[in-house]
Amino acid sequence: MSKHTLQYMTGFGNEFDTEALADALPIGQFSPQKVNYGLYAEQFSTTAFTAPRADNRRSWLYRIRPSVVQGDYQPLDNGLLRSAPITEVPTPPTMLRWDPIDIPVEHTDFIDGLVTMAANGSVNGQAGIGIHIYVANTSMHERYFYNADGEMLFVPQQGGLRLRTECGIIEIVPGEIAVIPRGMKFLVELIDGPVRGYICENYGHPYILPERGPVGANGYANDRDFQYPVAAFEDKEGDFELVAKFSGQLYRADITHSPLDVVAWTGNSAPYKYDLSRFNVMNTVSFDHPDPSIFTVLTSPSGTPGVANVDFVIFPERWMVAEHTFRPPYYHRNVMSEFMGLIKGTYDAKEAGFVPGGSSLHNCMSPHGPEAEVFDKASQGELEPVRYENTLAFMFESRYIIAPTEYALTGKERQSNYLDCWKGIKKHFNGEK
Numbered sequence: 001m002s003k004h005t006l007q008y009m010t011g012f013g014n015e016f017d018t019e020a021l022a023d024a025l026p027i028g029q030f031s032p033q034k035v036n037y038g039l040y041a042e043q044f045s046t047t048a049f050t051a052p053r054a055d056n057r058r059s060w061l062y063r064i065r066p067s068v069v070q071g072d073y074q075p076l077d078n079g080l081l082r083s084a085p086i087t088e089v090p091t092p093p094t095m096l097r098w099d100p101i102d103i104p105v106e107h108t109d110f111i112d113g114l115v116t117m118a119a120n121g122s123v124n125g126q127a128g129i130g131i132h133i134y135v136a137n138t139s140m141h142e143r144y145f146y147n148a149d150g151e152m153l154f155v156p157q158q159g160g161l162r163l164r165t166e167c168g169i170i171e172i173v174p175g176e177i178a179v180i181p182r183g184m185k186f187l188v189e190l191i192d193g194p195v196r197g198y199i200c201e202n203y204g205h206p207y208i209l210p211e212r213g214p215v216g217a218n219g220y221a222n223d224r225d226f227q228y229p230v231a232a233f234e235d236k237e238g239d240f241e242l243v244a245k246f247s248g249q250l251y252r253a254d255i256t257h258s259p260l261d262v263v264a265w266t267g268n269s270a271p272y273k274y275d276l277s278r279f280n281v282m283n284t285v286s287f288d289h290p291d292p293s294i295f296t297v298l299t300s301p302s303g304t305p306g307v308a309n310v311d312f313v314i315f316p317e318r319w320m321v322a323e324h325t326f327r328p329p330y331y332h333r334n335v336m337s338e339f340m341g342l343i344k345g346t347y348d349a350k351e352a353g354f355v356p357g358g359s360s361l362h363n364c365m366s367p368h369g370p371e372a373e374v375f376d377k378a379s380q381g382e383l384e385p386v387r388y389e390n391t392l393a394f395m396f397e398s399r400y401i402i403a404p405t406e407y408a409l410t411g412k413e414r415q416s417n418y419l420d421c422w423k424g425i426k427k428h429f430n431g432e433k
């Protein structure tokens with residue numbers, strides 16, 4: 001399947017109007033007695049009805065059949081999919097790292113190929129996150145999915161994805177991300193062969209753009225670079241399956257039509273995509289290594305100002321110019337818990353072992369920082385301006401302790417020798433300056 005040329009609407013959280021057929025969208029009201037084309041009106045709310053206006057997210061969908069037309073749910077095997085709280089194994093404070101999960105050779109679609117690495121908070125309490133890797137070699141066929149447990153941030157690492165959603169079609173390739181709202185029905189197609197990537201399932205407040213503070217009105221991720229699909233519908237009947245993730249369990253129901261039958265929609269709760277190369281990177285032009293919060297693309301607030309349920313942070317290509325400074329990430333211990341992944345290239349704190357598709361987890365107060373060789377090089381090198389290239393790492397940083405799953409702790413991807421990367425750190429102190 002090749003890449004389509006898709007049309008998008010722009011602007012983070014805008015109130016959009018879109019129709020695939022002329023005059024399908026009611027004008028001046030949401031719920032007319034009769035909708036044009038015999039469509040049904042259905043409200044889709046992803047914040048409480050009474051959420052403050054600035055936070056409120058809802059869309060009105062005008063569809064061929066309302067969502068109630070579907071069969072009975074039956075539990076489905078969760079495979080390696082897990083939700084918080086993870087209680088199957090205790091969470092060690094150990095610094096953890098993993099190799100990429102192989103893409104299977106047997107027939108595996110996006111749902112089959114979900115592997116949970118870790119989770120925190122509480123899926124039923126609507127706080128915290130689930131962190132999953134997806135690996136797939138085939139498109140979802142005659143089955144559709146929605147996740148009542150959280151919105152889903154897709155971070156592709158290999159291969160392009162076509163996300164067919166109720167609101168329309170989005171395509172993403174590595175270097176881009178997409179967010180699908182909690183509860184939105186969709187299916188995942190592969191654009192150009194096998195895929196692997198990361199999912200942050202956000203149980204909490206939907207992602208918003210972080211404040212800019214004294215940086216001013218522009219910079220970081222700019223609102224205008226977020227792209228939303230235009231309405232596109234399927235009018236299809238057949239024997240299909242609707243898969244739901246609800247309260248940590250997968251369910252399936254028969255459905256005899258495509259649920260992607262929304263002909264028109266209006267509102268601000270909709271899937272969106274963002275090209276990470278559009279991120280306007282801020283950093284020091286004098287000295288010292290600022291905290292990685294300067295690279296926050298999206299944040300899910302927890303209710304405590306400045307303390308995130310989860311921040312999505314990237315480490316993009318950029319110039320490094322700091323003077324008389326140890327330039328790589330500093331050694332540190334952090335109250336926030338840090339899960340990292342690598343989309344391409346190498347990461348400045350780790351030149352070996354942290355590879356594209358791999359992951360690491362440094363939990364609350366667990367020490368971490370540059371490996372021995374990186375320290376040696378960075379504390380000796382000439383401090384010329386250098387462009388840091390062929391790199392794109394990211395972090396899901398959360399206020400809640402991130403509990404790895406049993407699979408993550410015992411599966412073959414776990415690097416049991418991770419701590420060795422710091423073993424070669426030498427004692428330089430001898431009492432002299």
Ligand SMILES: O=C(O)Cc1cc(O)ccc1O
Binds near residue numbers: 291329362
């Ligand atoms: O641990 C990490 O590699 C992530 C990170 C990067 C950085 O530049 C500063 C702090 C930090 O936690």
Ligand SMILES: [Fe+2]
Binds near residue numbers: 332338362
């Ligand atoms: Fe860190």
